[in-house]
Amino acid sequence: MKLHDVAVVGATGLVGRAMVKVLEERNFPVNRLVLLASERSVGKEVTFNGKPQPVHKLEPERFKHIEYALFSAGATISKEFASHAVKFGAVVIDNSSAFRMEENIPLVVPEVNRKQIFKHKGIIANPNCSTIQLVVVLKPLHDAFGIKRVVVSTYQSVTGAGKIAVEQLQEELANRTPAQKKFPHPIAYNCLPHIDIFFEDGYTKEEFKVINETKKIMGVSFKVTATCVRVPTTGGHSESVNIEFEKKCTPEQVRELLRSTPGVVVQDDPMKNVYPMPINAHDKDDVFVGRIRKDDTVPNGINLWVVSDNIRKGAATNAVQIAEALVLGK
Numbered sequence: 282m283k284l285h286d287v288a289v290v291g292a293t294g295l296v297g298r299a300m301v302k303v304l305e306e307r308n309f310p311v312n313r314l315v316l317l318a319s320e321r322s323v324g325k326e327v328t329f330n331g332k333p334q335p336v337h338k339l340e341p342e343r344f345k346h347i348e349y350a351l352f353s354a355g356a357t358i359s360k361e362f363a364s365h366a367v368k369f370g371a372v373v374i375d376n377s378s379a380f381r382m383e384e385n386i387p388l389v390v391p392e393v394n395r396k397q398i399f400k401h402k403g404i405i406a407n408p409n410c411s412t413i414q415l416v417v418v419l420k421p422l423h424d425a426f427g428i429k430r431v432v433v434s435t436y437q438s439v440t441g442a443g444k445i446a447v448e449q450l451q452e453e454l455a456n457r458t459p460a461q462k463k464f465p466h467p468i469a470y471n472c473l474p475h476i477d478i479f480f481e482d483g484y485t486k487e488e489f490k491v492i493n494e495t496k497k498i499m500g501v502s503f504k505v506t507a508t509c510v511r512v513p514t515t516g517g518h519s520e521s522v523n524i525e526f527e528k529k530c531t532p533e534q535v536r537e538l539l540r541s542t543p544g545v546v547v548q549d550d551p552m553k554n555v556y557p558m559p560i561n562a563h564d565k566d567d568v569f570v571g572r573i574r575k576d577d578t579v580p581n582g583i584n585l586w587v588v589s590d591n592i593r594k595g596a597a598t599n600a601v602q603i604a605e606a607l608v609l610g611k
């Protein structure tokens with residue numbers, strides 16, 4: 282098998298480290314792995330296939346001969362450096378929000394719109410973590426029953442806000458003053474109905490991402506509304522999802538369909554306390570669904586609960602799956 286030169290930008294971050302781990306776990310055909318981060322990380326190492334690899338400062342020339350560049354260092358860095366990687370001939374798979382809503386840039390979840398991968402012109406965008414786990418579940422349900430409207434409320438892990446956020450939670454739980462703060466309020470013993478910036482209409486940018494990215498990935502115009510909340514968990518994001526369908530469907534039909542959906546695991550036996558939880562989703566690639574039940578307040582309503590590790594399927598694994606599709610050419 283042909284081996285490929287791969288770069289990971291943001292290799293010292295939560296997502297970047299997971300990317301290196303996922304490349305290793307999935308035996309991605311790597312020839313040379315180039316790890317890039319800020320100047321602060323020069324001298325650090327990240328282990329790949331049992332060998333410590335040096336972290337270099339991100340500079341345009343680092344992309345020479347790189348075929349796949351996985352970016353996870355924030356939108357500002359992606360906007361500045363993705364074009365350099367493309368000029369050197371790499372395909373960029375970008376985890377930031379920089380390019381997601383650009384018309385000619387594919388926004389891809391392989392289980393949902395794999396074909397879009399092959400329409401790229403150098404950059405492929407990886408969706409927002411809370412959107413990825415949502416569309417993996419919505420897609421088969423929409424194909425079967427036609428979705429009219431979705432109301433999603435998220436309970437998002439602090440890992441979704443990067444390593445400083447995790448340190449803030451740990452410091453607060455240990456009753457210490459955090460050296461750096463990611464959130465405007467304490468996150469330990471708290472929850473914040475505030476992820477990313479607020480717009481004038483009262484919604485946050487995270488809510489805007491969930492709504493618009495869902496429609497772009499699925500190629501649909503059904504109604505979606507969202508409330509995104511940060512909670513002091515670390516294993517993954519949870520979502521309460523209320524769906525109104527065009528066609529009649531029962532909770533059992535939904536369970537059956539999702540049981541046969543690749544990438545989805547149904548955990549739904551509430552009488553035995555079985556339902557998805559972030560603590561169990563941690564470090565796994567599946568999207569877990571439970572609490573599947575009828576919503577009698579609308580003609581064809583279903584409520585369900587969706588949990589997935591935002592660092593894995595919500596970021597690193599999805600990006601590596603896209604790179605795998607490119608390598609396979611299908």
Ligand SMILES: NC(=O)c1ccc[n+]([C@@H]2O[C@H](COP(=O)([O-])OP(=O)(O)OC[C@H]3O[C@@H](n4cnc5c(N)ncnc54)[C@H](OP(=O)(O)O)[C@@H]3O)[C@@H](O)[C@H]2O)c1
Pocket residue numbers: 290291292293294295296297317318319320321322339352353354355356358376377378408409410440441442443444445591592595596
């Ligand atoms: N966390 C999630 O669940 C998730 C999910 C989907 C997408 N994303 C996106 O992925 C990106 C990274 O998230 P994260 O959670 O991994 O954040 P993180 O833990 O804070 O890591 C940020 C990474 O970016 C690097 N970086 C920061 N400034 C840089 C600069 N000037 N030049 C080069 N590298 C720089 C950092 O390097 P240093 O260590 O040297 O500072 C670090 O490697 C963000 O765009 C985020 O929106 C995150």
